[in-house]
Amino acid sequence: MGRGRxxxxxxxxxxxxxYNAHFTDLDALQRELGVADSVNGVNGAHAPAQDSDEDEYDDWTGTER
Structure with missing residues (x-):
């Protein structure tokens, strides 16, 4: 019955x-997880988007613009 404590x-x-706000060191977390800067870009920015003229599904449909 000692489960109460x-x-x-x-x-x-x-x-x-x-309820307590804790500071999270995101840089340390990134280093610990081994995430490369080239994957996320500089300072966590997203990778550049694809050119709007290219459709990612063109290869599947067989049609190209």
């Missing part, structure tokens, strides 16, 4: 995670 601790931790 463990449950109280779990509730305390869950409450802290829910």
């Amino acid at each position: 463990a449950k109280a601790k779990q509730q305390k931790v869950a409450r802290e995670l829910k």
Whole structure:
């Protein structure tokens, strides 16, 4: 029957995670996950979009503009 103390601790931790704002170091997370800058662009920017004249489904339909 000693589950009361463990449950109280779990509730305390869950409450802290829910209500306390924690600083997340995104650069450290990126390094830890091994994400390359070339994939995300510089400073997390998205890769450039495709040229609007090219349709990504042209290869599937057999039609080209």
